[in-house]
Structures are given as structure tokens and as C-alpha cells.
Amino acid sequence: MTSNSKNRQIQHLTSEVVYRTRLQAICNRINSASDLDEILIDLKDDITSLFAADRVTLYIVNAENRELVSRFKSANDIEEIHLPLSAKSIAGWCALKNRLVNVRNAYDIAELAAIDPALRFDERWDMQTGFTTRQVLAHPIVFKNYLLGVIQLMNRKAGSAFVEIDERSLKEVSDILGIALYTQKRLTKRYATGKFNLLLQNHRLAQNELEKAIIQARQKNVAIESILISDLKIAKKDVLASLSQFYDVETVEFTQNIPIPGELLAGLKVPFLRNHFWVPLREEDNRIVIAVDNPHDQQRIGEMRALFPGKKFKFCVALKQDILEIIKFFSQDEKQMADIEEILSVMRKESNEIEEAENEVREEDNAVVKLVNKIILDACARGASDIHIEPFPGKENTRVRIRIDGDCTLYQTIPFNYRSAVVSRIKIMSDLDITERRKPQDGKIKFEKFGGKNIELRVATLPTQGGMEDVVMRILDGNEPLPLDQMGFSESNCKNFLEAISNPYGIIFVCGPTGSGKTTTLHSALKHLNTTKTKIWTAEDPVEITQKGLRQVQVHPKIGLDFAAAMRSFLRADPDVIMVGEMRDRETTSIGIQASLTGHLVLSTLHTNSAPESITRLLDLGMDPFNFSDAILCILAQRLVRTLCKNCRQSYHLSLEEYTSLAREYGLDYFNDRVNIPFKDDLMLNKPVGCDDCNRNGYRGRMALHELLMGTDEIKLLIQNTAKIDEIRTRAIKDGMTTLKQDGIEKIFNGHLDLLQVRKVCIR
Ligand SMILES: [Zn+2]
Structure with a gap:
């Protein structure tokens, strides 16, 4: 052999190696492609360059319609070519006959006829696009006797025909594509569309919309879910429901209510969690609950196993965005997370010793x-x-x-x-x-x-x-108390209460269970009275709210400074107004009543449920009915009720049934007179919805409900006669008192509340 021919042979071998390497690279990429579109779009350039062809088209068989479909990206859309499985096109014939086709000139009728007299070239695409098809090399894609598609190369760059090596290589590519498409098809059923099957089934989403969304998501490098929500306006809860059905796990969304699982976050780095889109939420039945966007991802499950050795997991599927928000919430800001991380890692280190x-x-x-x-x-x-x-x-x-x-x-x-x-x-x-x-x-x-x-x-x-x-x-909190007009009093209650506290002497009670805001109301009243002209003493346990100008005493029963002792001291300390945190015993109460009869305004709280009940309770404590009836200015019963979130509350048309039932709860006799809202078709109330502002529960903040019993002459007379609680209540309502529930129903009609919350805090 001459050295020349040897060189040629080496050259040939080298280019053969390069060629084989490139072909292998394509096959490898096909094998590792994670979805169909990746194969369709990403490999186009590699394939055309390997075969020195102008174009490559990948057709997928749609068995239902007996046709080939090819998707390609145009300027701003994904378009489709449909070809029947027939001799009316080269690719169609290739699929139909399951045979390779290699033609020099697609327009040469004789050349086509030599292959099969029925074989035609479909000119439509050339006509539409201005492209002129010459050489065509088409190979069917088959796996285990399943026809899956056709790969078609067009126009060899040099203008020459595709040669035998092209045929062999294309067969190799087709074989790999066959395996890939076959698994892809199976996976597509289970995964890519599977995740959104519920949306497809419920017609929230069309198949072609989903396909577009998949491509868009890849282009923008965002999750498909966010395209579905932001571009296709599919409700987040529907997307989550579909994911939940697919992965067969619960879903989780970000809310401000998620407790921070300190012990689980110890040792985890925020950037790591952020990059890997998972975060531990809590421990439950010996399993760590983890929010992750794909609970089937074995790689990340492996990470979790490594970080929590020996633990079992329960997964919740969440959108990437929510996972990031949860991580952010757990870490507050970078610096704070660093703190808690440091705190907990120090703890973990020390815990072994301790x-x-x-x-x-x-x-x-x-x-x-x-x-x-x-x-x-x-x-x-x-x-x-x-x-x-x-x-x-x-x-x-x-x-x-x-x-x-x-x-x-x-x-x-x-x-x-x-x-x-x-x-x-x-x-x-x-x-x-x-x-x-x-x-x-x-x-x-x-x-x-x-x-x-x-x-x-x-x-x-x-x-x-x-x-x-x-x-x-x-x-x-050392916060200033609210002014009275911001306490949520109804107009008439506000007017009456102001009138009562404007008296120079007498006694006023605010009653309700613990946590009903009694002290806040008393402090608001004191704020109204707090001027340089007036000396105000308070005895409190504890001093919860401080106000400049008040002289506030913290009682200390252990050393003998109880409410009664403080009151006795106040009387020697030239008071105008005395506020006593609570009157629960006979001694304190009688000193209070005495003080109010000797020219002082006395305010206090009682642990009673309603205004009329307070009267009988005080009489039961042994108060003199005549003294008490002289002293009483008013009794205010109060409850705090959760208000509808102003950001998300939704108005709705009130049905006649609901209107009637509200009117009945109010008391039909008084409803027309006092509420005076006749039923109309366009009568609207508000209902809770839930948004980020209110942690998705629909309620945010609280307002007070009031029942204000005024010490009218009729009431004073009933007290002197130690009347029964029902008599007192009936009289008070006749005199204009609204019960807690009535006040609540009025506030429902004002749009602040719903009946559910009102019922939670008042029985009557
Ligand atoms: Zn809200």
C-alpha cells in the first residue's frame, strides 16, 4: 500500500470516527431528553449538520386519525403539519410501508413511480413556504413493531443525493428515536400531561394549550404551572388539585400561618433549599413533612435521606413559587435566618453534651x-x-x-x-x-x-x-388606647356611653369574659376623661396600657396591696376618677359603690356575660339595692368578634331566607323599627374569601360588639325591687338596649362581619 493511500485511509478513518462520535452524541441526547419537545426542537441543528441537510422533520404518528403530525416553531407560535398515512406524501408512504425512502428529486414523477406507482409528493408545504424540496431521505421510526413516526431529511447541502452511509446512520437515529419516543409516549401518559390530566379532563385546559405552555415554560425557563396560572389564567387551586391527584399527595400553599419548624431547619442552608425547591414543614407521626414541587424526584428524595438519615418522609406537592415563599418566610430575611440557623446549630452541637x-x-x-x-x-x-x-x-x-x-x-x-x-x-x-x-x-x-x-x-x-x-x-404592649369613636361603637351606643362617662360621679361597669377587650375599652374611656383638670387613679393587675396623665398602680396582693386596699388609699388621695381593674369580691365592690356615691366617677370590670346578669350578680354579692341603683350609670357588655378581611371580602346577594333568618335572630319586633332595612333583591352582604393579607382564612382583625344597659329610672326601680334578670333584660331592650347579638347583626348589615363569627361570641 502506498503511503498516500494509507494517509487517505487514516483520514477516512478519522473522519469516520468524528462522524460516529457526532452520531453517538445525537443518540445520547435523544436518550437523555426529558420530553418530546426537547427532541423535536433542540436536536434539529445537530441532525441537519451531521447529515449536511437543509431540513429535518420529525413526524409523530397519531394512530387515532391515521396521520403523521409534525410540530414546528414559527415566529411566535407552534404550528402543525398533518399528513395522512398514505402514498399521497413521501413521509406518509414511508410510514405506511414501513420502508426507507431515498429520492434525488421529489418533483421527479418517474423517480417516485419507480419506487411505487402510487407514491406522490405533497407539494402543499413547498407552496406555502416557498421552500423547494429536492432530495428526501425518510426513515420510519419503529419500536417493537409499533410505528411511532417518521424522520425526514430534506435537501442535501451539496445538491447531491443522500448516500448509503446516510441511510445507515438515519436508521440508527431512527432506532434510538424509536426507543425514546416509545418511553416518551408512556411517560407522556404518566408524566408530562399526566400532571395536568385533571385540568384536561375538566376542560380547564386544552391539549394544545398545554403543549404551548410546555414550550413557553422551557423558553422562559419557568415552571409550566406558572404559565398555566399567569398566562392561561387557570386558578391556582385547580392546578394544585391536578398535581395532588397525579402525585397522590396533599398540597400545600404558602400562608403566614405555617409554623417555623426550628429543629428541622437546623443545619439546612437557605440557598440550598432555594435551588432544590424543597423545604421541611413539620414532623408528624414520626415522618418529616416536606413541601416539594415533584414528589417523584428520586434525586431530591436522596438529598433528603442524606440530610435526615433514618427518617421517613411525607411529601406535599407545592408550586415552586410557594416553596420559595415558605423558605423566605422561615428565614425571614437572610440575616435572621443566619441567626436562627446559628442558634439551632449551636444548640445541636451542644445538645449532645447537654x-x-x-x-x-x-x-x-x-x-x-x-x-x-x-x-x-x-x-x-x-x-x-x-x-x-x-x-x-x-x-x-x-x-x-x-x-x-x-x-x-x-x-x-x-x-x-x-x-x-x-x-x-x-x-x-x-x-x-x-x-x-x-x-x-x-x-x-x-x-x-x-x-x-x-x-x-x-x-x-x-x-x-x-x-x-x-x-x-x-x-x-405599651400602645396608646384607641379613641372611643374608633372602638366600633354603634352611633347610639357611642353617644350613650359618652354621656355616662361624662357624669361627675356614679359607677360604670364593663363586663365580659377574659379577652373581650374590657380593659381596652376602660382605657379608651379614661383617655377621653384624661385632662389636666381631672385626677385619675387606676389600680390594675397588670398595668397593660399606660397613659400619660393617669396615676397607675400595679396591685400586689402578696404584700397586701390588693384592689380593695388600693381603692381605700385612692379615696385619701383626692381622686376625681377611679378605675379598678376588676371587682370580684364584696369588699372591693362596696368600696367602689360608696366612692361613686361620694362624688367620684368609678369605672371597673366584671366577669359576667351580659349587662342584665351583672345587676343580679352584684345584688347576689350583697350590694345594697338602693345604694347600687343610685350609683349605677351604665353597664356595658362587650365581646370581640373577628371581622371580615377588608381586602378579600366578597359581597353577595342576600336571599330572602337568609334575610328572614337574620331578622328572626334579631327579634322580628325590633328588627323593622331599629334596623329598618327592608328586603330588596339587590340587598348585599359580605362573606369571607381568603387572601394573602388574612392568611387565607377570610378574617382579619377584630371589632367589639356591645350591649349597653343605661341606668334609667325604670332600671333603677327594678334594681330596688331586686327584679329577675329577664325582667331587667326586657325592660332594657324596651328602653333601647341592643343585645350583643343584635349589635352583631347590625354590623353584619354594615358589611363588617358574618353571622358565623357573631354566633361564635354570643348566644343571645
Ligand atoms: Zn383577605
Whole structure:
């Protein structure tokens, strides 16, 4: 062999190797393509360049219609070519006969006839696009005797015919495509469209819309779900329902109510979670609940296994966006997350050493100090009224719940081995005996002392089952009380209450259960009276609201300074107005009534349910009916009720049935006179919906319901006669008192409330 021919042979071999490598690369990419569109669009250039062809078209068989379909991207749309499985086109014939076709000139009738007399070239696409088809090489795509499609190359660049090596290579590509399309088809059934099957079934989404969305999502590099929601305006809940059905797991959305799972976040990095789109939510029945956008993703499940060795998981499917929001919420901002991460990782490190070294907590234990401070600050930021620290025996983690607008919600969990450290820290902050763990204790935290905001907390500890110790902290915010006209009084109640508190002497009671806002109302009244001309003494336990100008005394029963003692001292201290936190015993109450009869305005609260009931309760306590009837100005019963979220409440047409039932609850006799809203077809009320502002529960904030019983002459007479509670109530309503429920129903008609919430707080 000459060296020349050897060189040629080497050259030939080299280019053969390069060619084989490129062909192999294409086959590999087909194999690893994650969806059909990737094969259709991404590989186009590679294939045309390998075969030195102008165009490549991939047709997929649509067995139902016995046709070939090819999708291609035009300027701004995805278009489709449809060809019947017949001899009327080259690709159609190739599919029909399951045979390779190689023609030099598609317009050469004789050349086509030599292959099959029936074979035609379909000129429509050339005519539409201005392209002139010459050489065509088409190969059927078959897998296990299933015809899946046709791959067709057009116009060899040099103008020469496709050669044998092209035929062999195209067969190889077709074989790989066969496998890929076959698995793809199976997967498409299970995955790509499967995820959205429910939407397709319910006609929320059409197949072609979904296909467009898939391509758009790939182009914009966003999740298909977000295209469905933002561009196709499909409701998020419908998308989630479809995902839930497909993955057969529950769904989760971001809300501000999601408790922060402190012990699960320890050691996890925010950027990692963000990049991998999963986040642990809580531990439930020994399984870690995880929000993830694809609960079938084995790779990420592997990550979770590595990070939580030996744990079982329960997955919830969530949209990527929600997962990011949850991560953001858990981490507050970067810096804070760094804090909590640091706090918890220090805890985790130390926990091995400490394990259950119950009493040993050092005040300088930085992580615990930070954690307690963070709990208090977070609770304040979320507008909570109380913080509950609830440890459990054994290895169960400590629960921290906070009360917002009257309801408790889980705020966070703390690793179990830190339960006593946290409780001890709070006891140190509130000057309690940290060695006494069997008896309840109360104290107070002045948060300012610990480098925090100007917040005060009243602290109560209680021994609980299993040798544990619970802590409950009431947040006493130093906020200004609301002016009376912002307290949600109805017009007539506001006028009457102002009139009552404008008296120079007499006694006024605000009544209701704990947490009904009695103290707030009293302070609003005091704010109205608080001028330089007037001397106001208050005795409170605790002092929850402070006002400049008031002289406020914290009672201290342990040293003998109880409400009665404070009252007696006030009487020697030249008062105009006296406010007493609570009157629950005979002594305090009778001093109060005496004081009000000797020229002082006295305000206090009672733990009674209704205004008429308060009268009988006071008489039962042994009050002199004549003194009491002289003293009484008014009794205000109050409840706090959750208001509809102003952002999302929705008005709706009130049905006649609902109108009648509301009128009946109000009392038909009074409804027409006092409410005076006749039924009309366009009468609208509001109902809850739920949005981000209100944590999706439809209610946000609270307002007061009032029942104001005025000390009219008729009422005074009934008191003197120690009348029955029903008599007093009937009389009071006749005199114009609206009951708590009536006030609630009026506020329903004003659009602030719904009946559900009103019923929750008042029986009558
Ligand atoms: Zn809302």
C-alpha cells in the first residue's frame, strides 16, 4: 500500500470516527431528553449538520386519525403539519410501508413511480413556504413493531443525493428515536400531561394549550404551572388539585400561618433549599413533612435521606413559587435566618453534651438567649397577645404557640433537649426561682432590660404532666388606647356611653369574659376623661396600657396591696376618677359603690356575660339595692368578634331566607323599627374569601360588639325591687338596649362581619 493511500485511509478513518462520535452524541441526547419537545426542537441543528441537510422533520404518528403530525416553531407560535398515512406524501408512504425512502428529486414523477406507482409528493408545504424540496431521505421510526413516526431529511447541502452511509446512520437515529419516543409516549401518559390530566379532563385546559405552555415554560425557563396560572389564567387551586391527584399527595400553599419548624431547619442552608425547591414543614407521626414541587424526584428524595438519615418522609406537592415563599418566610430575611440557623446549630452541637442536663443552663448561653428574644420579637411583630411554651416529656419537641386575634396558632418547635434551658431563661428574665419547678409562679419581663424593644410581658409558669413546666407570656404592649369613636361603637351606643362617662360621679361597669377587650375599652374611656383638670387613679393587675396623665398602680396582693386596699388609699388621695381593674369580691365592690356615691366617677370590670346578669350578680354579692341603683350609670357588655378581611371580602346577594333568618335572630319586633332595612333583591352582604393579607382564612382583625344597659329610672326601680334578670333584660331592650347579638347583626348589615363569627361570641 502506498503511503498516500494509507494517509487517505487514516483520514477516512478519522473522519469516520468524528462522524460516529457526532452520531453517538445525537443518540445520547435523544436518550437523555426529558420530553418530546426537547427532541423535536433542540436536536434539529445537530441532525441537519451531521447529515449536511437543509431540513429535518420529525413526524409523530397519531394512530387515532391515521396521520403523521409534525410540530414546528414559527415566529411566535407552534404550528402543525398533518399528513395522512398514505402514498399521497413521501413521509406518509414511508410510514405506511414501513420502508426507507431515498429520492434525488421529489418533483421527479418517474423517480417516485419507480419506487411505487402510487407514491406522490405533497407539494402543499413547498407552496406555502416557498421552500423547494429536492432530495428526501425518510426513515420510519419503529419500536417493537409499533410505528411511532417518521424522520425526514430534506435537501442535501451539496445538491447531491443522500448516500448509503446516510441511510445507515438515519436508521440508527431512527432506532434510538424509536426507543425514546416509545418511553416518551408512556411517560407522556404518566408524566408530562399526566400532571395536568385533571385540568384536561375538566376542560380547564386544552391539549394544545398545554403543549404551548410546555414550550413557553422551557423558553422562559419557568415552571409550566406558572404559565398555566399567569398566562392561561387557570386558578391556582385547580392546578394544585391536578398535581395532588397525579402525585397522590396533599398540597400545600404558602400562608403566614405555617409554623417555623426550628429543629428541622437546623443545619439546612437557605440557598440550598432555594435551588432544590424543597423545604421541611413539620414532623408528624414520626415522618418529616416536606413541601416539594415533584414528589417523584428520586434525586431530591436522596438529598433528603442524606440530610435526615433514618427518617421517613411525607411529601406535599407545592408550586415552586410557594416553596420559595415558605423558605423566605422561615428565614425571614437572610440575616435572621443566619441567626436562627446559628442558634439551632449551636444548640445541636451542644445538645449532645447537654442531652438532659436539666437544670444546667447558663444565662450567658448565647443560643438560648437569642432564641427566646427572637420568639418574643416575632410574636410582637405578628401582633400576638400571648406566647405559649409547651414542653412534652421524652424526645418530643417543645411547641411554641402564639395567640393572634383570639386564636392560637403554632409558631415554632424547639428541639426537646433545650426545653428546660428555654424555660429557665424565661424564668431568669422574669426574676423567678429557677429551682422551683413544682409550683406555679408569676412574674414580669421588662424586655427593654435585655436589649429588646420597650415591651412588657406578664409571665406565668405552671408545672405540667411528666415533670415539665409550661410558660405562658402575655404581651403587654405599651400602645396608646384607641379613641372611643374608633372602638366600633354603634352611633347610639357611642353617644350613650359618652354621656355616662361624662357624669361627675356614679359607677360604670364593663363586663365580659377574659379577652373581650374590657380593659381596652376602660382605657379608651379614661383617655377621653384624661385632662389636666381631672385626677385619675387606676389600680390594675397588670398595668397593660399606660397613659400619660393617669396615676397607675400595679396591685400586689402578696404584700397586701390588693384592689380593695388600693381603692381605700385612692379615696385619701383626692381622686376625681377611679378605675379598678376588676371587682370580684364584696369588699372591693362596696368600696367602689360608696366612692361613686361620694362624688367620684368609678369605672371597673366584671366577669359576667351580659349587662342584665351583672345587676343580679352584684345584688347576689350583697350590694345594697338602693345604694347600687343610685350609683349605677351604665353597664356595658362587650365581646370581640373577628371581622371580615377588608381586602378579600366578597359581597353577595342576600336571599330572602337568609334575610328572614337574620331578622328572626334579631327579634322580628325590633328588627323593622331599629334596623329598618327592608328586603330588596339587590340587598348585599359580605362573606369571607381568603387572601394573602388574612392568611387565607377570610378574617382579619377584630371589632367589639356591645350591649349597653343605661341606668334609667325604670332600671333603677327594678334594681330596688331586686327584679329577675329577664325582667331587667326586657325592660332594657324596651328602653333601647341592643343585645350583643343584635349589635352583631347590625354590623353584619354594615358589611363588617358574618353571622358565623357573631354566633361564635354570643348566644343571645
Ligand atoms: Zn383577605
